[in-house]
Amino acid sequence: MTPGVVFTVDATDGAARTGALSLPRGTIRTPAFMPVGTAGTVKAMTMAEVKATGADIILGNTYHLMLRPGAERVAALGGLHTFARWDGPILTDSGGFQVMSLAKLRKLDEAGVTFRSHIDGTEFGLSPERSLEIQALLDSDIRMQLDECVALPAAPEEVERAMRLSLRWAERSKAAFGATEGRALFGIVQGGDVAALRLESAAGLAAIGFDGYAVGGLAVGEPQATMLQMLDVTTPALPADRPRYLMGVGTPDDIVESVLRGIDMFDCVLPTRAGRHGVAYTRFGKLNLKNARHADDPRPLDEASGWPAARDYSRAYLHHLVKSEEILGAMLLTSVNLAYYQSLMAGLRAAIAAGRAGDFVAEAKEGWARGDIPARS
Amino acid sequence: MTPGVVFTVDATDGAARTGALSLPRGTIRTPAFMPVGTAGTVKAMTMAEVKATGADIILGNTYHLMLRPGAERVAALGGLHTFARWDGPILTDSGGFQVMSLAKLRKLDEAGVTFRSHIDGTEFGLSPERSLEIQALLDSDIRMQLDECVALPAAPEEVERAMRLSLRWAERSKAAFGATEGRALFGIVQGGDVAALRLESAAGLAAIGFDGYAVGGLAVGEPQATMLQMLDVTTPALPADRPRYLMGVGTPDDIVESVLRGIDMFDCVLPTRAGRHGVAYTRFGKLNLKNARHADDPRPLDEASGWPAARDYSRAYLHHLVKSEEILGAMLLTSVNLAYYQSLMAGLRAAIAAGRAGDFVAEAKEGWARGDIPARS
Numbered sequence: 001m002t003p004g005v006v007f008t009v010d011a012t013d014g015a016a017r018t019g020a021l022s023l024p025r026g027t028i029r030t031p032a033f034m035p036v037g038t039a040g041t042v043k044a045m046t047m048a049e050v051k052a053t054g055a056d057i058i059l060g061n062t063y064h065l066m067l068r069p070g071a072e073r074v075a076a077l078g079g080l081h082t083f084a085r086w087d088g089p090i091l092t093d094s095g096g097f098q099v100m101s102l103a104k105l106r107k108l109d110e111a112g113v114t115f116r117s118h119i120d121g122t123e124f125g126l127s128p129e130r131s132l133e134i135q136a137l138l139d140s141d142i143r144m145q146l147d148e149c150v151a152l153p154a155a156p157e158e159v160e161r162a163m164r165l166s167l168r169w170a171e172r173s174k175a176a177f178g179a180t181e182g183r184a185l186f187g188i189v190q191g192g193d194v195a196a197l198r199l200e201s202a203a204g205l206a207a208i209g210f211d212g213y214a215v216g217g218l219a220v221g222e223p224q225a226t227m228l229q230m231l232d233v234t235t236p237a238l239p240a241d242r243p244r245y246l247m248g249v250g251t252p253d254d255i256v257e258s259v260l261r262g263i264d265m266f267d268c269v270l271p272t273r274a275g276r277h278g279v280a281y282t283r284f285g286k287l288n289l290k291n292a293r294h295a296d297d298p299r300p301l302d303e304a305s306g307w308p309a310a311r312d313y314s315r316a317y318l319h320h321l322v323k324s325e326e327i328l329g330a331m332l333l334t335s336v337n338l339a340y341y342q343s344l345m346a347g348l349r350a351a352i353a354a355g356r357a358g359d360f361v362a363e364a365k366e367g368w369a370r371g372d373i374p375a376r377s
Numbered sequence: 378m379t380p381g382v383v384f385t386v387d388a389t390d391g392a393a394r395t396g397a398l399s400l401p402r403g404t405i406r407t408p409a410f411m412p413v414g415t416a417g418t419v420k421a422m423t424m425a426e427v428k429a430t431g432a433d434i435i436l437g438n439t440y441h442l443m444l445r446p447g448a449e450r451v452a453a454l455g456g457l458h459t460f461a462r463w464d465g466p467i468l469t470d471s472g473g474f475q476v477m478s479l480a481k482l483r484k485l486d487e488a489g490v491t492f493r494s495h496i497d498g499t500e501f502g503l504s505p506e507r508s509l510e511i512q513a514l515l516d517s518d519i520r521m522q523l524d525e526c527v528a529l530p531a532a533p534e535e536v537e538r539a540m541r542l543s544l545r546w547a548e549r550s551k552a553a554f555g556a557t558e559g560r561a562l563f564g565i566v567q568g569g570d571v572a573a574l575r576l577e578s579a580a581g582l583a584a585i586g587f588d589g590y591a592v593g594g595l596a597v598g599e600p601q602a603t604m605l606q607m608l609d610v611t612t613p614a615l616p617a618d619r620p621r622y623l624m625g626v627g628t629p630d631d632i633v634e635s636v637l638r639g640i641d642m643f644d645c646v647l648p649t650r651a652g653r654h655g656v657a658y659t660r661f662g663k664l665n666l667k668n669a670r671h672a673d674d675p676r677p678l679d680e681a682s683g684w685p686a687a688r689d690y691s692r693a694y695l696h697h698l699v700k701s702e703e704i705l706g707a708m709l710l711t712s713v714n715l716a717y718y719q720s721l722m723a724g725l726r727a728a729i730a731a732g733r734a735g736d737f738v739a740e741a742k743e744g745w746a747r748g749d750i751p752a753r754s
Contacts, residue, residue: 040697044704069672069697077675077693085689276704295446298454312462316454320417320446327421327653327704 004182005211007243011353015235015262018352021212021243023141024182025081026088028056030243030264031348033255033341034091036272039064040074040084043272044330045338047086053307053335054342057089057141059267062134063098066124067117071137079139091267092140094131094173094188097149097216097248108148110165128172136180144214145173147188152222159192159217166190166216167204174208184211186245192217193226195233202237212243215263219249228257235262252281252344252368256361259348271341275334278322282310282340285368289333293373294319307339381559382588384620388730392612392639395729398589398620400518401559402458403465405433407620407641408725410632410718411468413649416441417451417461420649421707422715424463430684430712431719434466434518436644439511440475443501444494448514456516468644469517471508471550471565474526474593474625485525487542505549513557521591522550524565529599536569536594543567543593544581551585561588563622569594570603572610579614589620592640596626605634612639629658629721629745633738636725648718652711655699659687659717662745666710670750671696684716 001007009019021028035042035050037058042050050058060080065071069083077083080090096113099106103115103124112127128146135143147166150159170187177185187205191197205213215234218227231246238244245265246258255266271281278290282302287294297315305311309332321329344364351360378384386396398405412419412427414435419427427435437457442448446460454460457467473490476483480492480501489504505523512520524543527536547564554562564582568574582590592611595604608623615621622642623635632643648658655667659679664671674692682688686709698706721741728737 039701039703040694041703041705044708046705046708068701069693073673073693076673077691083691083694083697085694296450296453314454314460316446316450317417317460317462320460324416324445326416326418327707328418328423330704331421331423331708 001211001242002179002181002184005184007212007241009241011355013352013355013357014260016260016348016352016357017262017264018349019264021184021264023089023184025141026056028089028265029345029349031255031259031345031352032056032265033345034059034265034267035338036061036267036269037084037086037090038269039068040080042334042338044276044327044334045272047084049335050086050338051088053339054346055088055338057091058086060084060090060092060138060140061098062092062095062131062138063102065092065138066095066126066134067119067122071134075137075139081139089141090138091142092135092138092144093247094144094146095126095134096131096146099126100149110168112146128169129176132173132176140183142184142186142212143177144186145170145188145210147190147216149190149217149220150192151220152193152217152226154192156192156194156197159190159194160197163190163192163197163201167201170205170208170210174210186210186212186214188214188216188247189234189238190217191230193222193230195230198230198234199237202234206237206239210242212245212265213238214245214247216247218246219254224254224257227254228261231258231261231263252341253365255341255344256348256364259352260357260361271337272334275337276330278329278333280318280333281337283364283367284370284372287373289315289318289322289329291319301336305336305339306343307336310336310339378588378619379556379558379561382561384589384618386618388732390729390732390734391637393637393725393729393734394639394641395726396641398641400466400561402518403433405466405642406722406726408632408636408722408729409433409642410722411436411642411644412715413438413644413646414461414463414467415646416445417457419711419715421653421704421711422649424461426712427463427715428465430716431723432465432715434468435463437461437467437469437515437517438475439469439472439508439515440479442469442515443472443503443511444496444499448511452514452516458516466518467515468519469512469515469521470624471521471523472503472511473508473523476503477526487545489523505546506553509550509553517560519561519563519589520554521563522547522565522587524567524593526567526594526597527569528597529570529594529603531569533569533571533574536567536571537574540567540569540574540578544578547582547585547587551587563587563589563591565591565593565624566611566615567594568607570599570607572607575607575611576614579611583614583616587619589622589642590615591622591624593624595623596631601631601634604631605638608635608638608640629718630742632718632721633725633741636729637734637738648714649711652714653707655706655710656714657695657710658714660741660744661747661749664750666692666695666699666706668696678713682713682716683720684713687713687716
């Protein structure tokens, strides 16, 4: 591990693990969910509220930040932590994923990728070296190698080409990172839905040596069963003494299933994006507050929740806010969702420590399936 | 006064007064600024934050609430206080102003006004009696008579017609209100920019007898000088032992000038709307955070502010949030603006009590004029 970075596994239950990843700016209890703070803000939340939900770490998007306000500007303003007022650890992605999904006029070759900003058309370049340079300017705590992520379904040759390119970029990323004390560099396993390629990617990355290993290229269009099958293949091939991060995942169900397969870290826009679109996640499952059935419902989302907004506001009021497109609706539902995700992670950590991860997951699924909305009369 | 409603003037300085309006749900320190909570939410704020800015009372819009979620629904859910989670006093307007400015296909006659919702075209009716009925269903603490507000400039005959109609509606409103213990009813002075009509309206309302007197039909297109001239004429004609409320006003400058002329209460969407559009109000005046000159400015909006968001975030970060249309930008700037407005009211109250209202206003104006942005290099 890079000096100043420590990962401990404190308990295991089957393939599931609980522990902690410690960095100078703070300790991340694992399994961990990282709220996405795309452009230096977790949308519709203050950082104090994000912290209050139980988050130990947030994610920042290199692609968005390099375009606006710009990495050099953030550095001049004291780095991303000072700029956005979050003093815990921050993980930044490499920017590659958003280049592929958001930018225009991409040109990808061995050196890297050039593209035009989706905001104003300005041309930018991203290479393994420039990505690490940007992440250093942002001064994030966990940095990701540049990789190429292929949407599924895809031809095996295309998956293989991108995986091998990602492996070569992994080597260049490691060299560019150096060994920045107190900062971690993660490699990213690619290989699509092809088990042999996943294993080759994992072995190749382990040979280079990273502080942590991400599983990329999943939750990109394939069925959940395929994703879990790839995890069954991949996680045993990753070094047991390093954290494992499943990128861009997912629903509460995706998360509990992946934790059972040995994943330690997650990020996903789902709880924040859903919150801005009137959808709440609670122990009763997913609830669309836009639905007219909530208009006269005086009940809170979850009277036993540890999060005030889930206890204190009626569904009728939340329905009204969502229908009226009031900002407060996005604020409250985002906070409810992030708090639920964090309570789920806390529950998983405790269950793994107690050797009852399977039971915990079964109980959680039972709650989601049961719901709590009376049938229409 | 209606039983349970108490107004005291504790000190005067020229025409300016400071005191308190007490209602069962709380005491409003005057001069007071009432944040506008149009549809049961002060946009981009939680009620706890609104309270923390120093607000004693908020305003709710009868027009918006009658359309969505509906007054009968709010009543069934326990009233507006329970619905929106604000336990202090709430003032509701009559709905008339928004019918004129927002609704479609209006028909106004002696009985009242019929109109179609701007949301879905549903037809609604509003009369003095129905307006008071809706306000009772919402269970607001201060209720307003239905009036007709004419935009300026307007022909004197049109102003006179609307003023006399408003007076007749004032009588009907008083009868419809009865004398609901612990709730207050305010009449509304109309008369446009015609001094004689303003005086006739004030005298007519005083003869009917209200718990407070609003000055309506100002800040509707006329120059500030005209508005202040109308206040010079009107406030001396209003009962000194009743609160005076200038509706829909205004800028910080409008407010201090009106307080010097004996106004006790204000409401305006300016601080909240400006906050959603990237504009901050501080003791240095008005600042448009969209302006590129803030992009690299590490300074907070006001390092000596009593409001954390004004001290803790850099102008560069606020600029970034505003440019990126991030919800957090609206949240932070709305709170900064409401906190500034409340600090201005607190300053006015203290200055009046100390007999230095004029000096306070002069100092405030000096600060707004001076600003704190260095000239461009």
